Amino acid sequence: MSKKILLIALSFISVVKAQQLDPLRAENSLEQKQWVDSIMKTMTIDEKIGQLFMMQAYSNKDKKHEKFIADMITKYHVGSLIFMKGTPEKQVVLTNRYQKLAKKVPLLIGFDGEWGLDMRLKNTYRFPWNMTLGAVQDQKLLEKLGERIGEQCKRVGIHVNFAPVVDINTNANNPIIGNRSFGEKKENVAEKSIAFTKGMQKAGVLANAKHFPGHGDTATDSHLTLPTISFTEQRIDSIELYPFKKQFDAGVASVMTAHLSIPSLEGNTSLPSSLSERVVTSLLKEKLGFLGLIFTDGLNMKGAANYSTPAEINLAAFMAGNDILLIPQDVPNTVTLFKESITKGTLTEERLDYSIEKILKAKFLLGLQSFTPIPEENLIEDLNTIEDELLHRELLKNAITLIKDTSNSIPIQNLEDKKIAYVSLGDAKGSYFVRELKNYAKVDVVSDKHLGSLIKKLKKYNLVIVGFHKSNKNPWKSYKYSNKDLVWLQEIARNKNIILDVFASPYSLLQVKTFTNIEGIVLSYQNSKLSQELSAQALFGAFPIKGKLPVSINEDFKAGEGIQTASLKRLEYTIPEAAGFSSTKLSAIDRYIDTILKQKMAPGGQILVARNGKVVYNKSFGYQTDNKRRKVKNSDLYDLASLTKILATLPVVMKLEEDKKLSIYSELDHLLPDYEKSNKDVLNIKQILSHYAQLKSWIPFYTKTLDSVTGKISKDLYRKRKSKEFGIRVARDLYLKSSYKDSIKSFIKDSDLREREGYKYSDLGYYILKDVVESKYKESLDKVVEKEFYKSLGLDRTSYKPLKKFNWKEIVPTEQDDYYRNQLLRGYVHDMGAAMQGGVGGHAGLFANANDVAKIMQMYLQDGYYGGVQYLQPETIDKFNTRYYAEVKNRRGLGFDKPQINPREKPTCGCVSEKSFGHSGFTGTYTWADPNSGILYVFLSNRVYPTMKNRKLVKSNIRTKIQRAIQEAVLN
Incomplete structure (x- = not known):
């Protein structure tokens, strides 16, 4: 050619x-x-x-x-x-x-x-x-x-x-x-x-x-x-x-x-x-x-x-x-x-x-x-569509970049060992970041005008999250550190283990002279509300970190670098459509809330909805009481009443069974010597947890301590001040005789069994199980469950005897008691029997917010796994989430309530699967989880305010009506 x-x-x-x-x-x-x-x-x-x-x-x-x-x-x-x-x-x-x-x-x-x-x-x-x-x-x-x-x-x-x-x-x-x-x-x-x-x-x-x-x-x-x-x-x-x-x-x-x-x-x-x-x-x-x-x-x-x-x-x-x-x-x-x-x-x-x-x-x-x-x-x-936010979320989740993690501290694990502080640098706000961090663990905001004073305040913390926040108004806004910020950053890093989260251009890091003392560096790129929220979630492992650095930071970090992390399967917080819900249909919950408030079923409450580990609805409504002085906040604590059974006693019993320290067939005389030769000696754990042990539903112990003439508390059994002899605090300035705990045990041990076999809901079994737990661990139930579950789960808003940890303003009152303690109950358990045990009962006594309740329930949903820890084995969850007496129309699992068998019973909306489980509480609480749909629902209220005669919430079945609305909001 x-x-x-x-x-x-x-x-x-x-x-x-x-x-x-x-x-x-x-x-x-x-x-x-x-x-x-x-x-x-x-x-x-x-x-x-x-x-x-x-x-x-x-x-x-x-x-x-x-x-x-x-x-x-x-x-x-x-x-x-x-x-x-x-x-x-x-x-x-x-x-x-x-x-x-x-x-x-x-x-x-x-x-x-x-x-x-x-x-x-x-x-x-x-x-x-x-x-x-x-x-x-x-x-x-x-x-x-x-x-x-x-x-x-x-x-x-x-x-x-x-x-x-x-x-x-x-x-x-x-x-x-x-x-x-x-x-x-x-x-x-x-x-x-x-x-x-x-x-x-x-x-x-x-x-x-x-x-x-x-x-x-x-x-x-x-x-x-x-x-x-x-x-x-x-x-x-x-x-x-x-x-x-x-x-x-x-x-x-x-x-x-x-x-x-x-x-x-x-x-x-x-x-x-x-x-x-x-x-x-x-x-x-x-x-x-x-x-x-x-x-x-x-x-x-x-x-x-x-x-x-x-x-x-x-x-x-x-x-x-x-x-x-x-x-x-x-x-x-x-x-x-x-x-x-x-x-x-x-x-x-x-x-x-x-x-x-x-x-x-x-x-x-x-x-x-x-x-x-x-x-x-x-x-x-x-x-401005839902699809826009869904896309925006995915983009930001995929952008977050981890470029240094020398102490393998990201995502943050082992919460039981962590005392976390947050320090803000830069000239923009990081309030959304902090709020989201607090969904996962106790995080204290620490600030001071003077560096020396700040360092002193940080001494008690072993992890400091430093957020560098700059304006998100437009991409040309300055991303640079002030000289003060650079000095403070290095001094904090010299003294403490820190994670630096940068809500600005990665080029801002060019000003940092050395990264030697900075253990962890995360790039979140922008200081938007959504970026702050998602970055906090990524730090705690709600989803993997996948991003890679788009530009180089001198010779320290090269473009294309990025440490990939795995999800710890902690709760993620998102919008309904991200979890397969319709926002419009889910808004039906708001209408039910209006009904609750208008009809005075309760002064206020909290509702949380999640699906497949994604929280899509987490709202507080109304006020703590009907005087409307304090609006309910998401961080406020409610008396959980009988939710305590599945959130405190049950997980510990499950662990004991898993560790072969007891079995569901263990009989009481082998677990508690005091029950030998009693009428309850051959009752076993399976029967007790299934409410099939022929125990009475309850015993009104407190009435035995009232003066038979005046109807007031006995002066022989109560004092206004604590002493060695009167050491059981049942309410503000009210102490029961210390020896009365033994009396309660005797009352239960000596009580008659019901003549008829069959299902009968009973609190008494959980008094007994509390004794079993404490005998095995040689510690009180509250300390056991805190150590084994709550601390590492990040349940910093969950506690027995909450006044020891929280300001009274953060605890929602229950009843204006006019029959026993004769005072407003705020921070003291409403259940009288639990109060007479010093606030720590196997059946009641736990206080929490909806977010913390959701963490435990999500752990159950995830076959015992949460936050990087396998708390319980899947086979253990299955064993306890099983009906053993269904043939006699007993709907209960082991501890867990289950959907109705008898149409007259209404523990659920009737629209959840047979694998679902949960529980309700006397004070107006409810939680339910369904492995088939992945839906988790928490409802907290103080429906017993001003008195427990207020049964409007119970009679209306509004909690399960909300449950149905949640089910109907699922997109096909």
Whole structure:
């Protein structure tokens, strides 16, 4: 083959390839060509020139501005608009109005929405900056993001979104790109930007690769001056151009040319690259073969505007090879100059038609050959959907990056050994972060104006979480540490084991001189509410940490590094749809809450709903009492009453059985010698836990301590002050004789058994089981369950005798007792028998909030596993969650309540599976978990306030009605 023939063949192959990669070519290309040709035949020179301009329009300016834009369209035939600041509602109105004025050829609407419409428009959704996204390893999420932003753009009538930024940010001091870049690795930038582009163009909106040929390694802002790129042509080709070339191969529809001085590409160093024929035509169009639309960067920017007069700049930009002039200045004189240039022959009609054809092809591709007005109804709802938050959550969860963990402290485990403090650095708030941390463990906020005093306060803590919080207002806000923060960080790290969580650009770490004493470093990238909440969850292992560092931090941490962690299966906090619920249907709970409050079934309460380990509803309602002085908070503690059975006594009994220290068939005379030769000696654990032991339902021990004449407490048995003889505290300033505990044991041991066999709910078995537990551990039940379960589970809002740990204001009162203790019961167990045991009963006495109840129940749901610890074996859970007397219509498992067998019983809504389990409590509490559906439900209230005569909550079955509403909220 001759050299000439070879060149012709290669040229033909190149042309064919270019045609295949024409991103503006529609599937119905023949119809597209016919429409373009028909329009061009009727266009005047003025109309053609007008198509080159994309004017800057606002939806938050006055009528004068709106008239100016209208005049540009009608008088100068402007073919495109880029909308800037305003609101989506007004932008849609104006778009429809302006489109009506563009009679022959509809307008191409542009927008600068790199992280979504929020970049310019109020009341729209904000997605993460590109730097945050650069840490995400799942490219499909980037494609989903591009598609969703494309859908939002399309909804408001935008046709081209000037995104993604494909600049490789290799200069940490870049003042204008920075957080807008996906990072410093060319491969990562290319992959992320291609995925984003693919998604957005799938939604029918043109993507735009900017800023060609690469704005990432500059230290000046092209809005203010002309930055210089001093690299060789070879370096630019291998680094800066890499993502652009990949984008072209992937079919990006448009490019934006940057205002840069690049001596290796353009000899005239004062000529911006956007105005350079060598850059735009020779490099972009000819060498790289790009066939899509080419936009200049904003021609009002100083990087271009300082070069010459506006009209001359506009002409130079077009002559360089750009198709559309973005934000041109002085359109009237520009039109005149263009026409003069055509007359003189310096600008040909062929060159003009070349760009007009491309612009019209793009308009046809976008469906503008038959424009229809944009609907104005439901606009805000359409732009702020549940799907947006679901996507946002997934992006942030996948972005969180762990770059150092020398002490293997992340995710945080062994909570029983941890005393955790939180210290805030930076000039923004971290309140959402702290609030979420406290869902997992006791975390104290420690602060001081003086470093020395702060260090002293931190002495009692063995883990300090330092949150560095900077403004999340926009990606250009300063991310830097103050000198004070740097000093404080190093001094805290020198003294304590710390985790530094950075809610700012990773470049902030460049200021940190040494990381030697910092054991753990997490990058959360942005200081948004959602970022703070999710980062706290990641620290405690609610989900894995997967992100990788998008930029290098000196030689300490390289781009692409990131320590991956596993989930500890702790509770995650999210929105209903993330767990397969309908938010709308789940809101039925709120209506039931209104009923509870209006009908005074209880003064207030807490409700928590989770599914598959994801908490989707965790709300407090009403007040602590009907005087409405204190609203119920999520952190407030309720008297759990009989939930104590399955949350305190039962897990310890299960552990004893698992450790072979007893079995479910162990009889009382072998466990407690006192029961030898009693009428209860052969009762076994299985019978007791199944309420099948023929025990009486309860014994009113307290009535035996009342004076038979006055009905008041016996002066022989009670004192107002504690002493060795009177050491059992039953209420405020009220102490029972210490020896009375033995009397209670005797009353139970000597009590008659019921003559009839069968199911009978009884508290007495749990008095006995408490004795069994304490005899095995040689410690009181409260200490045993705290040590074996609560501390490591992170149950810092759960306690017997809560007044020893909590302020009384945090404990919701139960009853205004007028029959025994004659006082308001706040922090003292409502159950009289538990009170007479000093507040620690096997059947009652536990106080907690809904969140802590959920942790234990979730542990059960997860076959005994939670937070990285296997507390109980799956076979143990199964053994105790089994009915052993179902054949005699006994619905109970071992300790656990189960769904009804007898239709007259209503322990549940009747809509849960047979594998489900839970319990209810006398004070108005309830919890239920279903392994089949993964649903966990907690309801806490003080329905016994002001007195236990208030049975409205019980009679209404409202707790199980809420349970049904939860079931019905599950999405199919």
